[in-house]
Amino acid sequence: MIRIxxxxxxxxxxxxxxAQKEVTTIAFGSCSNPNKEMNIFxxxxxxxxxxxxxxxxxxxxxxxxxxxxxxxxxxxxxxxxYKKFAAVTPIIATWDDHDFGLNDSGRHYRKKEASKKxxxxxxxxxxxxxxxxxxxxYTSYNLTSGGKNIQVILLDLRTFxxxxxxxxxxxxxxxSYLYVLDYxxxxxxxxTLLGAEQWKWLEQQLLQPADVRIIGSSTQFATQFNxxxxxxxxxxxxxxxxxxxxxxxxxxxxxxxxDLHYAELSYIKPEGLYGIYDLTSSGLTEEWGFSVPNENxxxxxxxxxxxxxxxxxxxxxxxxxxxxxxxxxxxTRIQHKVRLADxxx
Numbered sequence: 250m251i252r253i254x255x256x257x258x259x260x261x262x263x264x265x266x267x268a269q270k271e272v273t274t275i276a277f278g279s280c281s282n283p284n285k286e287m288n289i290f291x292x293x294x295x296x297x298x299x300x301x302x303x304x305x306x307x308x309x310x311x312x313x314x315x316x317x318x319x320x321x322x323x324x325x326x327x328x329x330x331y332k333k334f335a336a337v338t339p340i341i342a343t344w345d346d347h348d349f350g351l352n353d354s355g356r357h358y359r360k361k362e363a364s365k366k367x368x369x370x371x372x373x374x375x376x377x378x379x380x381x382x383x384x385x386x387y388t389s390y391n392l393t394s395g396g397k398n399i400q401v402i403l404l405d406l407r408t409f410x411x412x413x414x415x416x417x418x419x420x421x422x423x424x425s426y427l428y429v430l431d432y433x434x435x436x437x438x439x440x441t442l443l444g445a446e447q448w449k450w451l452e453q454q455l456l457q458p459a460d461v462r463i464i465g466s467s468t469q470f471a472t473q474f475n476x477x478x479x480x481x482x483x484x485x486x487x488x489x490x491x492x493x494x495x496x497x498x499x500x501x502x503x504x505x506x507x508d509l510h511y512a513e514l515s516y517i518k519p520e521g522l523y524g525i526y527d528l529t530s531s532g533l534t535e536e537w538g539f540s541v542p543n544e545n546x547x548x549x550x551x552x553x554x555x556x557x558x559x560x561x562x563x564x565x566x567x568x569x570x571x572x573x574x575x576x577x578x579x580x581t582r583i584q585h586k587v588r589l590a591d592x593x594x
Contacts, residue, residue, distance in 0.1 A: 272394045275401075277302035278556040279345065279467070279507025281533035282309050283325035289533050289577040290334040293556050296575065300392075301338050302401070303372075304507035304530075305345025305467030311352060313360045315367060322371045342372045343386060343403040345467035345508055346478075353431075353478060355410035356444075365408075384408060387447050389454050395564030397589075400459035402451070406467050409444025411435070413482055420476075425542045430476025434484050442486040448493075455499035460589065461570065462502045463559065470504045471515040471527035475541040478508060491519045501592045503570065505530070505557060510537035512551040512574040514583055523592050526585075528572045530557030551582045563589065 276298035281287065293301065308325050310318045325331055348368065350358040358364075365386055374380055380388050385408035392399040416430040443451065455462070464470070466480070470490070474481035481487065494502060504527040515527040527545075532554050540550040551574050558573040567588060574583035 272299045272392045272399065273561055274298045275300050275302060275463070275559045276556055277304055277465070277505055277507075277559070278530050278533045279304040280306040280510055280531045280535040281325070282535060283321065283328050283331070284309075285534040287328045287330040287534065289554055289556060290330040292575070292577055292579050294334050294338070295579060296558060298338060298558070301334070301340045302403070302465055302505070303340060303342035304465055304505065305343055305349075306347040306508065306531075306535075307342060307344065309347045310350065310364075311347055313350065313358075315360065315363050318364060318367055322367065326371070340372065341390065341401070341403065342368075343388075343405060343465055343467055344368055344407060346407060349407040353413060355407060355412060357412070358407070361408055383450075384446060385444070387450060391459075394461075394561040395568065397460035397561075397563040397568065398458065399461045399463065399561070400454070400457065401463045401465065402454055403465040404443065404451075404467070405447060406442060409447055410442050410483075411437075411440040413478070416476060426476065428476075428539070428541070432476055432478070432482050434474060435482055436485065438485060440483065440485075442480070442483040448489075452493060452497065455493060455497040459499075460501050460563070461561070461592075462499060464502060464504045466504055466506045466527075468508045469506045469515065469527060469529055471517045471525055471545055472513075472529075472543045473545055475543065477541065491522060491525075494525075495521055498594050500594060501589065503528070503559075503572070503587065503592070505559070507531040510535045511540060512555045512557070512583065513540070513543065513549075514547045514572060514574075514585055515543060515545040516547050517545050523594065526572065526587060528557055528559075528574070528583075528585075530555060530574060547585065548583060551576065553577065553582075555582065 308321045385405040387405040390401040413432045414435040417433045469479045506529045509531040518524045554577040560571040562569050570587045572585045
C-alpha cells in the first residue's frame with residue numbers, strides 16, 4: 250500500500266504524475282455526508298487501495314455561504330474514520346452539485362469560484378496545479394501498473410453546465426416510470442455539459458498515449474434516460490463524447506460515476522466503438538429507496554452503502570481490469586472482469 254511519504258505529485262503541463270510503486274488497486278466512491286456514520290472508510294482501508302477517488306457529493310454543502318461550506322469540510326476532515334483513512338491513502342477528487350454549491354446547480358451558481366478555492370484547499374491541490382489557473386476543476390493523472398500506462402481523467406460536470414430542462418411529459422404513459430421525473434433531455438445544440446474549454450482539453454487528453462483510461466464522471470454516462478441527472482439529460486453531449494473517442498482512437502476507456510445513491514454496472518456498445526463500461530458507486534453514507542429503469546445495467550443494483558474498486562491485472566498474458574462494488578461490511582457484491590483486449594479499436 251502506498252503511504253503518503255512514498256509518493257510525489259509532479260506537474261506535467263495540466264497533468265499530474267504519481268511517482269510511486271506500482272498501482273494495483275484504486276478505490277472510489279461518492280455521496281458521503283460527514284454528519285452521518287463514516288465507518289465505511291475503515292472497510293475501504295482493509296482493501297489497501299493505492300489511491301481513493303472522490304467522485305462528488307463529497308460533503309453536502311448546499312449553501313451559498315462559504316463559511317458554512319468550510320465548516321462542513323472541517324467536519325469531514327475531523328471525522329475519525331476519514332482522518333485515519335486519509336492519513337495513509339492518497340485522495341484525488343472532483344465535485345458534484347452538493348459540494349459545488351446547490352442541488353442540481355450548474356454554471357449559473359454565483360459562488361462557484363469561491364467554492365472552487367475551498368475545494369482545492371481541502372484536497373491539498375499543489376499550488377502550481379493548473380486547476381488554479383483554468384476555469385473549473387477538471388484534471389488528469391498518469392499512473393503505471395504492470396508495465397502499462399494508466400490515465401485518470403476527472404471531469405467537471407458543474408462549472409460549465411447549462412440549465413437542465415424541466416420534465417415536459419414526453420414519456421407520458423410509459424408505465425416503466427413509476428416515480429416523478431425531474432428532467433427531460435436538453436436537445437438545444439447550443440446547450441453544453443462540459444463547456445468549450447473543457448471539451449478542447451479533453452480532446453488533448455484522449456490523444457495522449459495510454460493503455461487504460463479511467464474517466465471519473467460525477468453523474469452516470471452509460472445509463473438510459475431516467476429523468477434524473479445523468480449524461481442522458483444532454484444526449485448531444487453524450488454523443489459528442491462517443492464521437493470524440495472514435496476520432497481520437499482512444500483505447501482502454503472505462504467510466505466510473507456516482508450521484509445515484511446506489512451502485513450498478515452499465516454497458517453500451519456504440520456503433521464503431523468498443524464496448525463502454527460505466528461502474529457507478531454512490532452511497533458511502535447515502536441510500537435510495539428504489540432503482541430506476543436502466544436497460545444497460547449488467548446484473549442487479551446494489552442498494553446498500555458501498556464503494557467501488559478497480560483492480561489492475563495488466564502484467565499477465567491476457568491483461569484484464571476487475572471492476573468491483575464492495576459493501577460496507579466488506580462483501581464483494583459486483584465483480585466483472587474486463588479484458589484489456591476488449592477495450593481496443
